[in-house]
Amino acid sequence: MMSSQNLSIIGPGVMAEAIIAGLIRNQVLPAQKIIAAGPRPERGSELVERYGIRFTADNAEAVSAADIVILAVKPQKLRTVLAGLRGKIAPHAVVLSIIAGASIQSISSGLEHPAVIRAMPNTPAQIGQGITVWTSSLAVTEAQLEAARLILSALGQEIYVEEENYLDMATALSGTGPAYVFLFMEALIDAGVHLGFPRRIAEQLVTQTIRGSVEYYALKKDHPAHLRNQVTSPGGTSAAALYYLEKAGFRTALSRAIWAAYERSQELGRGKNSQPPEKNSD
Ligand SMILES: NC(=O)C1=CN([C@@H]2O[C@H](COP(=O)(O)OP(=O)(O)OC[C@H]3O[C@@H](n4cnc5c(N)ncnc54)[C@H](OP(=O)(O)O)[C@@H]3O)[C@@H](O)[C@H]2O)C=CC1
Numbered sequence: 001m002m003s004s005q006n007l008s009i010i011g012p013g014v015m016a017e018a019i020i021a022g023l024i025r026n027q028v029l030p031a032q033k034i035i036a037a038g039p040r041p042e043r044g045s046e047l048v049e050r051y052g053i054r055f056t057a058d059n060a061e062a063v064s065a066a067d068i069v070i071l072a073v074k075p076q077k078l079r080t081v082l083a084g085l086r087g088k089i090a091p092h093a094v095v096l097s098i099i100a101g102a103s104i105q106s107i108s109s110g111l112e113h114p115a116v117i118r119a120m121p122n123t124p125a126q127i128g129q130g131i132t133v134w135t136s137s138l139a140v141t142e143a144q145l146e147a148a149r150l151i152l153s154a155l156g157q158e159i160y161v162e163e164e165n166y167l168d169m170a171t172a173l174s175g176t177g178p179a180y181v182f183l184f185m186e187a188l189i190d191a192g193v194h195l196g197f198p199r200r201i202a203e204q205l206v207t208q209t210i211r212g213s214v215e216y217y218a219l220k221k222d223h224p225a226h227l228r229n230q231v232t233s234p235g236g237t238s239a240a241a242l243y244y245l246e247k248a249g250f251r252t253a254l255s256r257a258i259w260a261a262y263e264r265s266q267e268l269g270r271g272k273n274s275q276p277p278e279k280n281s282d
Pocket residue numbers: 010011012013014015016037038039040043059072073074075077080081098099100120121122123175176
């Protein structure tokens with residue numbers, strides 16, 4: 001519990017709500033210590049009703065008494081938000097950004113504030129099952145690192161790294177990761193329906209197959225290729241299916257997709273707001 005700290009969250013969207021819910025659920029902070037800021041009062045009322053936190057439409061007001069400031073706006077809004085907060089954050093405070101691509105240097109110079117933590121969580125944070133990769137500037141104190149660790153632990157697992165480039169990599173692999181998993185699930189469920197299963201049964205088969213495989217892998221700590229070989233009987237169904245996946249370039253497609261996300265994260269950091277969809281195709 002860090003009940004003496006005031007925490008302010010700028011950008012009260014999906015990820016901000018996951019953080020607020022995690023902090024309250026895990027009793028890291030009482031609701032009265034949390035203030036969120038964003039442009040829409042209706043969104044503010046929702047959060048106030050749901051969590052009992054405070055809300056303001058004025059970002060500068062939200063940070064005025066903050067010990068910890070979390071930045072959770074979209075990358076495209078970052079420049080405006082930083083300009084509005086410049087010189088408004090107390091010198092003793094720490095800033096924690098979860099914004100994809102935004103470097104510590106850009107946040108620090110935009111705010112004229114040296115103590116900055118950069119983190120990349122993911123959406124399973126909403127149920128405390130996320131994973132966050134994070135790093136910090138030299139000006140962040142031990143106590144601030146401990147506070148950040150407590151906050152991020154409320155979202156699930158956390159991994160501190162020294163190398164900031166790992167943040168763009170984590171954005172591609174784990175930050176964006178749930179999107180790959182949900183697409184994979186959706187495709188499997190649709191394939192089951194295509195075979196003739198009622199959707200409800202296809203959903204149950206796919207969900208438990210993925211859940212069971214993940215837990216089996218976590219317990220066995222065996223190489224995935226070995227576990228896959230156990231499923232693959234000579235001349236059997238798995239061999240037939242895997243042949244098609246390899247022929248369709250399944251691994252290469254995944255690898256290219258993750259490189260595209262990595263490059264996109266780096267581009268967002270350079271302030272490039274959009275990209276043509278085919279940019280990363282071969
Ligand atoms: N979604 C994900 O899986 C992950 C996202 N991230 C990062 O988290 C950040 C937020 O993403 P997400 O929560 O999905 O996005 P959302 O769009 O849900 O949240 C962004 C919030 O910022 C608000 N906002 C817009 N302009 C301002 C402003 N000038 N001042 C204050 N608030 C503002 C928006 O309000 P309104 O809705 O009214 O426009 C909205 O509530 C992004 O930078 C993203 O890169 C990191 C990890 C995972």
